[in-house]
Amino acid sequence: MKKEINLTKEDISNLLNGKYNNEKVCAFGITHFKYSDCNEEDLVQVDEVIRVHKKCKKAFDKMQNAAKEDKIRIKIVSGYRSSKYQIDIFKRKFLNKDNPTEKELRQRLKFSAPSGFSEHHTGLAIDINSNSQNFEKSRAYKWLAENANKYGFEMSFPRKCRQNLGFEPWHWRYVGDKESEKIFNKAKMFSQDIAK
Numbered sequence: 458m459k460k461e462i463n464l465t466k467e468d469i470s471n472l473l474n475g476k477y478n479n480e481k482v483c484a485f486g487i488t489h490f491k492y493s494d495c496n497e498e499d500l501v502q503v504d505e506v507i508r509v510h511k512k513c514k515k516a517f518d519k520m521q522n523a524a525k526e527d528k529i530r531i532k533i534v535s536g537y538r539s540s541k542y543q544i545d546i547f548k549r550k551f552l553n554k555d556n557p558t559e560k561e562l563r564q565r566l567k568f569s570a571p572s573g574f575s576e577h578h579t580g581l582a583i584d585i586n587s588n589s590q591n592f593e594k595s596r597a598y599k600w601l602a603e604n605a606n607k608y609g610f611e612m613s614f615p616r617k618c619r620q621n622l623g624f625e626p627w628h629w630r631y632v633g634d635k636e637s638e639k640i641f642n643k644a645k646m647f648s649q650d651i652a653k
């Protein structure tokens with residue numbers, strides 16, 4: 458079945474410029490949900506460049522220590538990203554920045570979120586160790602798959618993800634308290650649907 462694009466020229470322009478205001482982006486059978494930027498006062502430094510929500514940092518530190526005891530090294534390689542910064546990330550790989558082909562747009566939506574639709578905006582989503590699908594073969598990934606839920610983390614985009622995004626074994630979100638869980642409510646409901 459051919460997946461429809463469902464986006465007008467105006468929608469595409471808005472997506473590229475961070476001005477798409479719907480609650481979700483649906484195109485080519487791919488779905489992205491809307492997220493707000495984390496409040497500045499909730500962000501803490503992980504190192505000189507990376508910041509995450511303080512709740513995420515606290516939970517990650519615990520998890521990192523537990524991993525260390527099992528001789529596994531885990532490290533945050535990407536955390537909070539503002540919706541403003543995401544405009545650049547989303548646009549960066551289009552050959553013709555303002556007028557991508559349908560194929561380009563589908564590829565981008567599969568592996569990257571438009572501004573306003575990245576879990577990284579919340580400060581509660583992190584990339585761990587790598588940005589490579591080979592991460593799935595690492596001991597660190599195996600450890601996370603078995604233990605991360607004890608610390609409130611879950612993988613956002615498993616292989617069978619109804620959002621239909623690319624498989625991202627390195628990308629985890631913190632859902633360890635009611636408030637954080639609520640932020641990812643729609644995405645969670647969407648992935649539960651697939652299990653039925």
Ligand SMILES: [Zn+2]
Nearest residue numbers: 577583584628
């Ligand atoms: Zn990520």
